[in-house]
Amino acid sequence: MTKPRTAERDRPWVIRTYSGHSSAEASNALYRSNLEKGQTGLSVAFDLPTQTGFDADHPLARGEVGKVGVPIGHVEDLAALFEGIPLDRMNTSMTINATAAWLLALYVAVAERNGIDPGSLQGTTQNDIIKEYLSRGTYIFPPGPSLRLISDMVAYTVDALPRWNPVNICSYHLQEAGATPVQEIAYAMATALAVLDAVRARDDVPSEALPRIVGRISFFLNAGIRFVEEICKVRAMAELWDGLTRERYGVEDAKLRRFRYGVQVNSLGLTEAQPENNVIRIALETLGVTFSKKARCRALQLPAWNEALGLPRPWDQQWSLRIQQILAYETDLLEYADLFDGSHVVEARTRDLREAAREEMEQVLAMGGAVAAVENAFMKQRLVASHTQRTRAIESGELTVVGVNAYTESEPSPLTAGATNVLRVDESAERDQIERLAAFRSRRNAVEVAAALQNLKDVVQDGGNVMPPSIRAAHAGVTTGEWSDALRSLFGEYRAPTGVVARKLDASGPRTQEVRGRVHALSERLGRPLKILVGKPGLDGHSNGAEQIAVKARDVGMEVVYEGIRLTPDEIARSARDEGVHVIGLSILSGSHGVLVIDVLDRLRKLGLDDVPVVVGGIIPESDAEALRRAGVRRVYTPKDFDLTRILSDVVDVVSESAPGE
Amino acid sequence: MRTLRPRGTTLAIVAVDPSSRESGGALLGDRIRVRSGSADPGVLIRSMAARDRLGGLADGTRAAVVILAAAYDRVFVETVGVGQSEIAVAALVDTLVYVVNPGTGDLLQFMKAGILEAPDIFVVNKSDLGADAARTAGELESGLALGGRQDEAAPPPVLLASARDATGIDALAAALDAHRQALLEGDGLRERRRRGREGFVLETLELRYGSFGLDAIGGPSALRARIREDAAATAFALIATLGREIEAALRKPRAR
Known part of the structure; x- marks a missing residue:
């Protein structure tokens, strides 16, 4: 009998934690301590003004500066964020979408300032605008121009930053928005095809580059509590992606057709009631994306047990980091070949999901693809419908959530005793950031800033790639709000359809x-x-x-x-x-x-x-x-x-x- | 809003959305689509649910429009959407604009729906769709050329616009101005408001008392004449007076 064990342990996925808050300096200290604790990559959380293209002193930014992530207003903020962290040896994931081109430009500018070749930079910009319209809401521009910015980044990075993932197609937020596994697979695939079709249609992308571009597309998934189904889901996605990239884009090299994805384990499914149970949920959900070697994630970030209560403290994040380390280094998971090959049960469920997803995806393609299905609210309506159904199932008790609608009796929890079981962002963070921004503005060269902004507008208006003028603007000291305003003046702002109005009446009950x-x-x-x-x-x-x-x-x-x-x-x-x-x-x-x-x-x-x-x-x-x-x-x-x-x-x-x- | 506000024109928007027949509730989502209205004191948006009224309007729409017209330079009324014989709004406004999406109907459907007769301006939205939009505009134009309208000599304009790309909006604003100017120059405005007042009074009475009630005090034509004569009274006062008459007449045994 052959031993199913592999000769050597597999290399674990990139271990990281989604984090950032208050200021670049405070977040830098957090990153350094996380790396010391054994994290192998960074995942940057930006605050909402940075994500939606406003400077810290804009009226809409009030109350939001440094809250859900780190505020980055200009090149010096980003330099401070990575102070003492070797960019050429780091793998950095940035959860940034509408302003992704700008944050990547800042990252490149900081590397150049430190004498690092941008070609050596490794990491990911999330940059999936479709799911912003559907779920997350940090879009700025209409779908057409947004897709163009994404395709600019793809076209630029393929040669200039060949180890960068310019876009991370997100099914994560679709699940949060209520998607069934089938919808999740289908809409993520349709989004990936929308990006690749847009890139393929460009004059400045030679057809020989297309397979390499396909090889740089990565995905960002959620891992829900139904972890057996999740294993089948990722396997179905890997199979679908392999087929689609071969049929649609003629990619011959199997390596470039590999389904590459990172994961953030489900945060919105965590409960506020009996929050200690969330640690068990997180560990089980992690299995869904690590168990099957064939469809194992490339990078993993886990939420903290108390996220439904507020912002996690460093200790809470450490607890989640240890889950990953125990799984990767203590268990024997990484010693085996794929555990599910040949399993009739897993293969049948995988096939069902794949085929149903393919059907749903074809429906989206038939109406003109993912962008059209955003504009006519098709996908949104489907998601709102599934989400409503889920909420009702929890209300009626049909779906069991331990500690919430079943088994609610509990001893007093020592973990939640006391008032300090979450992190409090210092209220002075916003004021300090605004002061730093004002000081930065007063010491930069106003003539250079104006020229860089004009150049940005000219190039973008002429249909040129947004990246080179953005990098120039980053060096010149342009701010996040100014960069975004320049593009707002060209593209306008968008309000997405909500999918709410068309919802059917629920008269039942x-x-x-x-x-x-x-x-x-x-x-x-x-x-x-x-x-x-x-x-x-x-x-x-x-x-x-x-x-x-x-x-x-x-x-x-x-x-x-x-x-x-x-x-x-x-x-x-x-x-x-x-x-x-x-x-x-x-x-x-x-x-x-x-x-x-x-x-x-x-x-x-x-x-x-x-x-x-x-x-x-x-x-x-x-x-x-x-x-x-x-x-x-x-x-x-x-x-x-x-x-x-x-x-x-x-x-x-x-x-x-x-x-x-x- | 983007065209009129820079000129200093103040405006009110009354947006009517459908009510659920079953729950009586309604989702009024129009504010989502109009950015930056609520920060500007020169703009007022009021969402209304149609409740159980047919005709694409809500119960309080007329009252709201009358009051708002006194306070704002322009009042826009957006209806639930107009299907067959649902053009109550025509009796309420000075200028009726019909907005249609490309591909939503061919000539025959437009004619069947009877919507070619009343509007003063036609707009095909989503002109960014190109050929489809042009074809729909063509259908409308050929329908209008068939005649059947009182203004046969000068058919109403058919415009192309795109809310998405903000194109064609200036042309629409110009057409609105031109129509208003034409109404003011002739007897049009007075005539229109008179007809609107008659229509509203009759419709409200009919809703309350049925055609049986209208017939009890002489029937629609006679009532129309009476409303015209009593030009000084407000529509609401007329409804009260005539309503009392109808109630009195209905209490009397009918003569054979």
């Missing part, structure tokens, strides 16, 4: 009916139907929660003004006045609830609308929730409030309490 009856009765007392404003202040683009609430509110008979994302507190207050709403629902997941919600309350007071009740939902630690309630917020909902019907019923109570003539 006696609980929905019961709340509907209460809404109708209250509407009669009010003299007109209960009207609610749902909106997201700040830059956080994760709109799924707000959309679910909007749909449910409509289902229980409310008139819902859904205002979407990226609103200033002033805009929200004025809309509330113009629309004459009875209640305002705000959703914030970025942790900037403190500043933004208080701002909305202030503006409402100035407009004489203090009698309009405000409710807030988001990732809000209890101590913050208490502060918000003291400031006048009527209710605060957190991820443990998963029952939408109950939330809406509660909103009826809130309006009823505030309505005159009780």
Whole structure:
């Protein structure tokens, strides 16, 4: 009998943690300590102003600077972020999309300043704009120009940075947005084809370069708790990708057809209730993307057990890092050939997923591909539908979530005792960043900055590649907001369709009916139907929660003004006045609830609308929730409030309490 | 908004979306599509649910428009969408613009829907689609050339525009100005508002009392004449007066 064990252990995947906060200096210290603890790559989290192309002193950036990631305003910030880290020997992944070309330009400029050949740079820019429209919300430009920026980067890096992954096609966020495995595979593939088709159509890309370009396309996946299905999912993706790249792009070299992907293990599936259970969830989910050697990830980052409570501390991230190290170095996983080859069960499930996904993908291609399916909201509507179904299954108990809708009794947890079980971003981070930005602006050469910006606009307008003038602008001291504004002036800004409006009515369930009856009765007392404003202040683009609430509110008979994302507190207050709403629902997941919600309350007071009740939902630690309630917020909902019907019923109570003539 | 605001023109937008028949709720998503409106005091957007009204308008739309017209230079009313015989909005506005997407219908469907008769301006959106948009514009033009409208000599303009690329918007603004100018020069504006007032009063009475109710005090034609004569009263006052008459008439036993 032959031994199935391989002669040597396989090399483990790149071990990293998605991190960054407050400032370049603070994040640099965190990265260095993570590398000392055995991390083998870096994964940079940028703050929302950096991701959406605003300088720290822009009104929309208020409250968001340094919150969900590190603020990078210019070349000196990026230099500080990588201080003492050898760029030519580091593997750096950047979660950056709309401003990806700019952040890569800054990275190249910092390398050049340090005398490092850009050709040696290794890493990934996420740069998948399709999923931003569908789920994550940090887009800036319309789909056409966005795709053009991506294809510019692909065309540029293939020769100038041959070890860089210019785009990381994300199915991660599709799963977060509610995608079934089939949808996840299909839409990720359709997105990859949209990018490659756009690159192939360019005059400046010789056909001989196409196979190498295909070989640089990588993917970014989620790993959910149904880990057996996840194993089949990644195997199905590998098989599909191999076939598609051969048929569509004629790639003969099997190595260049390999399905390369990195993973962030599912964060939104982590629970706020009994949060210690999340460690077990994370470990099991990790198996889905590491078990099968054939379809093993290239890089892995794990969330921390307490992410549903707030920002994780260094110790929380270390705990997750150790999960990876135990799996890679302590277990015998890396000693074996593929464990599932020849398994009838795995192969049958893989085949089913592959074929169903292929069908779904063909449907998207038939309507003109991924970009068309964003513009006509097809994909968004499918995702909202699956997500709604999932939420309902949890509400009804059909889907078990331990500690949430089953087995909820618990001993007091020593892990969550005390107020300091999450990281607090120092409130001075924003002020400090704005001061540093002002100082930087005053010492740069204004003439060079203006010339570099003009050059950027000229080149982009003439159809030239965005990268060389962006690198020049990085050296000249252009800021993130200025670079983005230059392109905004050429491309305009985009608002994506939401997929909400077309959702079918859910009339099922006696609980929905019961709340509907209460809404109708209250509407009669009010003299007109209960009207609610749902909106997201700040830059956080994760709109799924707000959309679910909007749909449910409509289902229980409310008139819902859904205002979407990226609103200033002033805009929200004025809309509330113009629309004459009875209640305002705000959703914030970025942790900037403190500043933004208080701002909305202030503006409402100035407009004489203090009698309009405000409710807030988001990732809000209890101590913050208490502060918000003291400031006048009527209710605060957190991820443990998963029952939408109950939330809406509660909103009826809130309006009823505030309505005159009780 | 991008064309009118720089000129200093203030504007109000009343956007009507459909209500769910079953829950009575509604998702009003128009604000998502209009960027930067709420920060500008010269712009007001009010979303309304159609509730159970047919005709593409909501119950309070007319009242809202009347009030807003006093405070803003221009009032735009966006309806649920117009299908067969759902053009209540024609009785409400001075200028009726029909916006159609390319490929949404051929000539026969336009004619069947009766939408070629009322609008003052036709706009084919999504002109960025090229040939499809041009074909739809062509269908509309040939339909209008067939006649059947009161303004046969000067058929209404058919414009191409793209909301996505912001093209054709200036031409639309110019067409709106030109139509307004034409109304002001002749007797058009007064005539139109008179007809609108009649239509609104009749429609509201019919909704409340049915055609049976209208017939009880003389039927639509006679009522129309009475409304015209009483030019000083507001539409809302007329509805109240005539409503009382109808109620009184319905209480009386009918003469045989």
